[in-house]
Amino acid sequence: KAGVTQTPRYLIKTRGQQVTLSCSPISGHRSVSWYQQTPGQGLQFLFEYFSETQRNKGNFPGRFSGRQFSNSRSEMNVSTLELGDSALYLCASSFGQGYEKLFFGSGTQLSVL
C-alpha cells in the first residue's frame, strides 16, 4: 500500500509569491491534515479536510488555505509569502474516525528568500 505522497519535496520562493503544495493520502483515507514544522515550534496544526469539507482549522492567517478533491487528494496554498513561512509542511492522512494515528508524508520543505 502506497504511503502519503507530498509534492514537491523542496521549494524555493521569494517574498510576495504564492505557492501550492500537494498531498495524496493513503488509498481509502478520507481525512487529510496539514501541519507546519519550524525549528523550536514543533508541529503546528493548519487545517483538516474530510470528504472535501474543512473540518478543523488552526490559528493561521487567511493567507493559508487548502482544499480537498473528490479523490481525497489535497492541496494547500500560501499567498503573499513571508520569510517566516519557511518551514517543513507535513501532510497526514487517516480514515477520519475519532482518535486515530495519523500517517504522515515526508513533507515539503519550503524556503522563502
Added chain:
Amino acid sequence: DQQVKQNSPSLSVQEGRISILNCDYTNSMFDYFLWYKKYPAEGPTFLISISSIKDKNEDGRFTVFLNKSAKHLSLHIVPSQPGDSAVYFCAAPAPNNAGNMLTFGGGTRLMVKP
C-alpha cells in the same frame, strides 16, 4: 499558549540504557495521548498511544506512563538502541472534536550513543 510541552529539547543516552522522554500538558480535557518519532527528511511515524483511563501502556521496548493528577506523561525506551536516535513528539487530540486536530509538543531530540 502551549498546551503540550516537552521541556527537554535534547537527551543523550548510552546504548543499552533507559531513555526517558517527558511531556507535560495543561488542558485537563485531553483524554488521549500519542507519541510520534521523526527521523530527518521523513515524516513523523506513530509510536505508541495511551488513553486517560489507563496509566501505562507497553509495546515492546516502549512504555508510556500517564500521571493525570500531575498532567504529565513519559515515554520509556528500554534498552535504548542507536536506531532510536530521532526526534520524539508527544501529541494530544483536541477534546470533543470530531476530527484529527492534534496539538504537538515541541519535540525532544534523542541521541543514543553506541
